[in-house]
Ligand SMILES: Nc1nc2c(ncn2[C@@H]2O[C@H](COP(=O)(O)OP(=O)(O)OP(=O)(O)O)[C@@H](O)[C@H]2O)c(=O)[nH]1
């Protein structure tokens with residue numbers, strides 16, 4: 001690890017000797033008491049000792065030179081010292097050997113040694129110094145060159161500095177300018193951003209302008225957005241210009257420009273709407289694109305444009321509906337199915353019903369379409385058309401009803417013509433009436449759906465009125481024709497004649513139609529008569545129903561009644577033994593039976609009933625007369641009635657005891673006879689209950705007559721002999737209650753019921 | 761798409777429709793007078809279909825009026841009341857009417873209403889189902905009261921109609937088919953989609969275009 005001796009030598013040559021000398025001086029200057037110094041001095045002493053020590057001196061020189069060259073050697077020596085602790089002792093031995101050398105002159109050896117040493121050292125020092133100098137002169141030379149360079153550099157630097165100074169001076173103004181420029185730029189960019197913001201706010205981008213102006217860009221979201229912006233700009237501008245500063249040129253410019261664009265936008269919407277509307281006509285579509293709805297909404301700002309566009313729409317829809325209607329009428333569905341409506345023209349109800357149903361459905365679809373167009377969806381989807389519509393007079397609603405009116409209006413004429421034609425060609429009043437009802441039904445439906453003022457509603461009203469007039473005319477004619485009818489004198493029957501039967505049949509059918517048509521609600525109310533309100537309504541509807549059929553009944557029933565009375569009178573005159581009363585009652589009750597199932601005919605039934613009642617009184621009277629004659633009591637009664645004041649009845653020739661006896665006998669026979677239960681005349685009455693009623697009433701009167709007879713017979717002043725025996729000899733043996741029993745009549749009730757009616 | 765709702769009075773037609781359009785039971789429903797119109801848009805797959813619904817009166821006296829509304833209907837919802845055998849027995853008459861007066865491709869769905877009143881049932885499901893199969897109509901039971909199964913018949917009907925259109929049996933472009941494509945834009949979309957009705961209406965290329973509905977799960 002130690003450097004090789006050669007390298008050590010080489011290196012020592014270049015090394016400064018100073019450390020050695022320093023060390024030497026240090027050594028020399030020190031007090032040399034320590035062992036190391038002592039050892040060194042010892043060595044020196046050997047080197048510079050007296051001759052005889054030459055070998056050692058030479059050796060010492062060599063060592064000196066060596067150690068002088070490298071103090072590491074010394075360190076090594078030190079190390080060795082330390083390593084070999086025992087050496088000291090041997091040196092101590094040597095020391096004693098050295099000190100044992102005897103000096104010739106005291107201190108001479110030392111002086112000599114010193115001189116030697118000094119010389120050596122000085123030589124050495126000189127030598128190194130020389131080498132130093134040589135080296136330094138070299139360095140000096142180099143330094144000179146360096147200095148030259150430095151000098152040159154300084155000059156340069158000075159130049160540079162002065163230049164720099166100059167530059168600096170000139171830069172300062174530049175910097176100042178740059179600073180101000182920067183400020184300016186800041187300002188400008190602020191202004192720019194303001195301007196940009198302003199422009200953004202107050203001008204349309206080219207894209208937006210394109211959206212508004214270009215025909216290429218469709219009316220869509222982009223267009224509407226641009227339009228919104230234009231609108232906003234205009235409004236903002238207006239607000240700004242309304243401020244204190246008043247209108248500025250820029251403001252006016254912007255407004256003018258934007259308004260221009262807006263106008264173009266409205267124009268574009270208008271053109272587009274008109275175009276779309278025309279398309280819409282062609283394929284009757286019901287769904288409305290949101291853009292179109294939006295367009296219509298916006299166009300409301302330009303009512304004249306909207307009006308024009310919607311007029312176009314109305315016209316297209318009108319012609320579309322009309323052509324679809326015509327197609328449905330004449331050609332039917334695709335490949336003829338469903339069949340054309342006109343195919344059923346021979347079936348008037350189906351024909352008219354199909355047409356009206358078609359129109360109704362067209363209206364519903366149209367309404368849907370319009371609601372879509374105007375964005376009106378109040379009840380969202382589920383509105384029932386049948387339900388009464390609240391006619392809210394919003395602008396949209398007005399538009400819609402107007403458009404509806406226009407669109408459907410085209411159907412009015414062809415519909416009306418066809419319906420009227422059909423009505424006119426009807427021969428049957430029943431069909432006529434059915435048509436009338438159908439028309440009325442649709443009239444009400446339409447009124448509820450599109451309002452009373454709508455053209456179609458009015459047409460339906462007209463046709464309904466027309467149908468009514470035709471129908472009334474028809475039944476009027478039918479009624480009048482009855483009055484010309486005479487009864488067949490050869491016909492002995494008492495049943496209603498054929499004309500009446502036919503007439504009643506028509507009446508019945510008309511009433512059936514009437515009932516089912518008005519029935520709307522009656523049927524419902526009959527079923528649900530639970531609440532008071534319903535009952536009330538029920539009653540009111542009944543009234544209304546009765547009201548409605550008044551004229552029908554007047555026109556149908558009255559002539560029949562009149563004919564029955566008049567014609568029967570005539571026949572009676574020609575055929576005296578023909579039983580007119582029974583005939584009349586039969587016809588009347590028949591008419592009643594026709595009316596009876598219909599509650600709303602109550603009034604007419606009452607009217608007939610009163611006529612029947614009159615006839616009944618007559619019948620009862622007649623029947624009683626017949627009965628009393630048949631009983632044989634008649635003669636007695638007649639005789640008694642002819643008596644003069646206070647004359648005893650028994651004295652009347654026709655009412656003598658014998659005659660009375662005979663009469664009572666014949667009465668008794670009559671009581672057991674057949675006719676008592678089945679009077680042949682009354683059997684002709686069609687209504688059995690009436691016959692019974694007449695018969696009973698007559699019998700009741702008979703009872704009263706019998707009682708009266710008994711009473712009179714028993715009266716002493718009438719001077720009938722053995723009155724009780726007389727009465728008791730024949731049934732019912734003078735017992736009135738027995739007679740009641742025989743007749744099977746409840747005495748009490750009959751007593752009170754017939755009491756007032758009985759007249760003698 | 762135009763639908764008619766038919767069946768005996770009191771079977772719950774109006775209630776069924778009300779439930780369908782309002783999602784609520786119609787209390788105190790009265791007899792329908794003539795016909796009533798309502799509409800609802802349904803989604804079938806990606807299609808939005810507007811249904812025009814014509815509720816008819818079941819009462820006999822309105823028969824002459826309601827018959828005129830069958831014309832051109834694409835779908836018929838035939839309703840009977842599972843608690844009324846009479847309403848079931850009359851079905852043939854209703855169906856015959858519908859077939860005679862409606863469009864030839866009329867799609868009919870039979871609905872047994874009031875399925876909530878199981879205790880009063882007079883018509884068994886199996887029997888009605890058999891009748892439906894014999895008469896080639898779809899069949900479902902529903903309750904307008906609970907809303908159970910109420911949408912299904914309408915959707916089922918719409919789907920069948922769409923299928924009929926696809927198969928070329930029904931041409932929506934023609935008047936009276938009971939179907940129309942409201943929006944032209946929608947039609948444009950259609951013509952480029954798999955459910956291409958446009959191509960069918962454009963020419964008589966029956967079967968040339970193979971179409972498939974995007975899976976039954978999308979509807980019903
Ligand atoms: N429990 C029950 N009752 C129902 C249901 N649907 C209808 N109803 C009842 O049945 C009755 C008749 O219902 P509507 O819907 O008016 O019958 P409709 O078929 O429209 O009758 P018309 O209009 O006369 O043809 C009403 O009292 C309803 O409350 C149902 O699903 N369940």
Ligand SMILES: [Mg+2]
Nearest residue numbers: 773774791792
């Ligand atoms: Mg109903």
